[in-house]
Amino acid sequence: MTSTLGYAILAVLARRPRSGYDLAAAMNRPMGYFWTAGHSQIHPELQRLVAAGLASFEQVPGPGPQGKKIYSPTAEGLAALRRWVVEPPQSRPERDEMVLKTYASWVADPAELVRLFREELAAHERRLSAYEKERDALPEVPAHGSQAFGSYAALWCGISYERHRIAWCRWMIGQLGVDR
Amino acid sequence: MTSTLGYAILAVLARRPRSGYDLAAAMNRPMGYFWTAGHSQIHPELQRLVAAGLASFEQVPGPGPQGKKIYSPTAEGLAALRRWVVEPPQSRPERDEMVLKTYASWVADPAELVRLFREELAAHERRLSAYEKERDALPEVPAHGSQAFGSYAALWCGISYERHRIAWCRWMIGQLGVDR
DNA sequence: CGCCCCATGTAATCGGTTACATGATTGA
DNA sequence: TCAATCATGTAACCGATTACATGGGGCG
Numbered sequence: 001m002t003s004t005l006g007y008a009i010l011a012v013l014a015r016r017p018r019s020g021y022d023l024a025a026a027m028n029r030p031m032g033y034f035w036t037a038g039h040s041q042i043h044p045e046l047q048r049l050v051a052a053g054l055a056s057f058e059q060v061p062g063p064g065p066q067g068k069k070i071y072s073p074t075a076e077g078l079a080a081l082r083r084w085v086v087e088p089p090q091s092r093p094e095r096d097e098m099v100l101k102t103y104a105s106w107v108a109d110p111a112e113l114v115r116l117f118r119e120e121l122a123a124h125e126r127r128l129s130a131y132e133k134e135r136d137a138l139p140e141v142p143a144h145g146s147q148a149f150g151s152y153a154a155l156w157c158g159i160s161y162e163r164h165r166i167a168w169c170r171w172m173i174g175q176l177g178v179d180r
Numbered sequence: 181m182t183s184t185l186g187y188a189i190l191a192v193l194a195r196r197p198r199s200g201y202d203l204a205a206a207m208n209r210p211m212g213y214f215w216t217a218g219h220s221q222i223h224p225e226l227q228r229l230v231a232a233g234l235a236s237f238e239q240v241p242g243p244g245p246q247g248k249k250i251y252s253p254t255a256e257g258l259a260a261l262r263r264w265v266v267e268p269p270q271s272r273p274e275r276d277e278m279v280l281k282t283y284a285s286w287v288a289d290p291a292e293l294v295r296l297f298r299e300e301l302a303a304h305e306r307r308l309s310a311y312e313k314e315r316d317a318l319p320e321v322p323a324h325g326s327q328a329f330g331s332y333a334a335l336w337c338g339i340s341y342e343r344h345r346i347a348w349c350r351w352m353i354g355q356l357g358v359d360r
Numbered sequence: 361c362g363c364c365c366c367a368t369g370t371a372a373t374c375g376g377t378t379a380c381a382t383g384a385t386t387g388a
Numbered sequence: 389t390c391a392a393t394c395a396t397g398t399a400a401c402c403g404a405t406t407a408c409a410t411g412g413g414g415c416g
């Protein structure tokens with residue numbers, strides 16, 4: 001019906017109507033952990049959603065040349081989101097630069113590789129702390145059907161991912177340090 | 181010096197010189213697990229690498245209108261690859277459609293969600309088996325500095341990732357099944 | 361003879377990023 | 389009055405995907 005970006009926008013608007021500006025801010029953080037979009041992508045997509053009858057807006061006074069527009073999903077937009085959520089995801093090809101470097105790591109200097117993976121390890125540890133802090137601000141086991149459940153489940157995935165990545169970095173550092 | 185695609189190509193050619201066709205095949209499997217490129221992307225990039233002095237080719241007879249071209253990295257190309265491997269990766273924004281669906285899952289039907297995550301779980305279990313099979317074909321602990329080390333370390337990451345994803349799917353299925 | 365695999369290329373299109381452009385409100 | 393923040397948009401560019409285009413070699 002619409003692009004994945006369109007559904008990402010509907011997913012945010014379904015939680016609370018807001019302006020394109022606030023939408024861009026939400027897609028920076030916290031949603032930016034798993035989906036990002038700049039305002040130059042969001043504004044045209046909002047126009048398309050309105051044209052397709054999936055979203056509507058209310059013009060209210062405020063800053064900016066023409067005031068601001070508060071967007072909401074229409075009933076049709078909400079129904080489309082509900083359908084899209086349970087559809088199988090379209091597989092997009094993986095592109096992981098760190099794994100690519102690892103694949104070619106046999107040509108590189110081990111000491112430099114250890115430095116690289118130590119930096120990577122520290123970055124993932126920082127992200128893990130940030131995720132855990134956000135999770136601890138949510139109810140222990142949010143009821144399914146509540147917005148908090150969506151946030152909690154996404155954070156669970158992020159925390160698990162960072163732990164996997166941390167374990168990998170530690171293993172690499174151990175391997176590279178062993179025989180030298 | 182060149183694009184990430186260029187380094188991906190150099191990483192494959194550093195293991196063994198080959199034609200653009202074989203390069204495309206390698207980037208489909210097994211390398212396609214973490215980096216992909218079609219032949220329509222590879223051929224122009226090879227021309228750029230040659231123009232930049234990072235790769236060279238030898239024309240040999242074979243099928244195709246003008247025979248085939250076997251590409252190799254030049255000494256300069258290998259040096260560039262060695263430098264690139266230990267540089268910090270340029271952070272590309274995450275885009276995970278499954279997590280996006282999860283974030284919006286509070287609007288959807290729980291029974292349909294369970295079906296979705298069961299399908300996802302099965303797909304990750306299949307991939308895990310494939311990775312483990314490939315890993316078992318490699319030496320137990322490949323010596324660092326050998327090509328097998330790069331393959332082994334990339335597979336270690338893939339296996340760890342699939343396990344993380346499997347744990348997440350199982351947790352989601354458990355959560356959605358509990359209270360109904 | 362026809363089909364599949366090998367082999368190399370270009371063109372059109374699409375999603376996303378960066379840069380350009382404008383202007384109102386708020387508060388120091 | 390000046391700067392930061394709020395606010396909305398367009399244009400240029402870039403990487404990647406899909407489609408178009410050509411043709412040789414091997415095999416049934």
